[in-house]
Amino acid sequence: MAAPPLKMATGTRGYDRGFDWSYADSDIPTPGGGPGGLIPIIWDGLWLNTGDQDSGLCLVVTNVEGWLDSPPVQGNDVSRVISDGAAWGPKVLNQRVITLSGAAAGPRPLLGQFRDQLARRAASREPAELMIGDFDLERVLVADVRAGTEMYRQTPLGRDGFRWQVTLTAADPALYAAQWQTATLVNVSEDDTTGRGYPREFMWRYGSAIVPNSALLRNGGNADAPVYALYAGDLTQSTLTTAGGGIIHLIALGAGMEILVSTATLTAEAGAGLSRASYILPGSRPMTVPALGAARWYLRAAGRGSVTLAWRSAFV
Secondary structure (H helix, E strand, C coil): CCCCCCCEEECCCEEEHHCCCCHHHHHHCCCCCCCCCCCEECCCCCCCCCCEECCEEEEEEEEEEECCCCEEEEEECCEEECCCECCCCCCCCCCCCEEEEEEEEEHHHHHHHHHHHHHHHHHCCCCEEEEEEEECCEEEEEEEEEEEEEEEEEEEECCCEEEEEEEEEEECCCCEEEEEEEEECCCCCCCEEEECCCCCCCCCCCCCCCCCCEEEEECCCCCCCEEEEEEEEEEEEEEEEEECCCCEEEECCCCEEEEEEEECCCEEEECCECCCHEEECCCCCCCCEEEEEEEEEEEEECCCCCCEEEEECCCC
């Protein structure tokens, strides 16, 4: 999953560094929104499965491999020498490999333009989003992909058409909902250390439904969802917690300083793009949103800063 940005940009949507935390409603296609009910397949903004266009160009994706399949697994099991069976090893999900095959037909100038657009994306060094609709559950799923060693292949079909194939790699085996969800945590009091400082919950209820130093994170997917946390200073004695034992201690941040933390992998990124383990203090444990569930996250800190959380429902 592409990391959300470090800084917000001006405007109603979008952030710098080329990432969006959310889309306008018009940006998310419907699963059967194409001509004739074709499944929308969009790679880095390029629609691949449009059918017949008014310009005379026809684009059709004929096959998608590896998208909804189970991701490759590395079991790491060890065979027993003098007894039956094997010893379970740590089960690891490898990267997801997706192969798109399609065909294009129409006027030669438009074919050449489409061919160049495919080739440019295949040669790009940076990952880009692949969006594919799901007819059965009426949703659109997203993965960050980059063309692998197979790259882009083309087979001419006379003067007015060609077949193409591209193999993409998603480093993350999970697929994600197209819509980002966000929540911002701030202190109840700017100058005092506030919040929940221990991983326990009591069955108490308060009159106010809104607590500024906590938020309920929901995940409609069938896999645990990672969360990105954007810390904006000033913040000291910062502790992010959730039920189940997850906890993150971060170094003190001065005013104007920002750190982006991946709560699932405990990696941190500063404004210059550097990742340093020293940003996250010892005793921290990974935090995710459970599959088909919800979790309340709490901020305990001092200062006038904030922590903005961004996540998407995850699927495997």
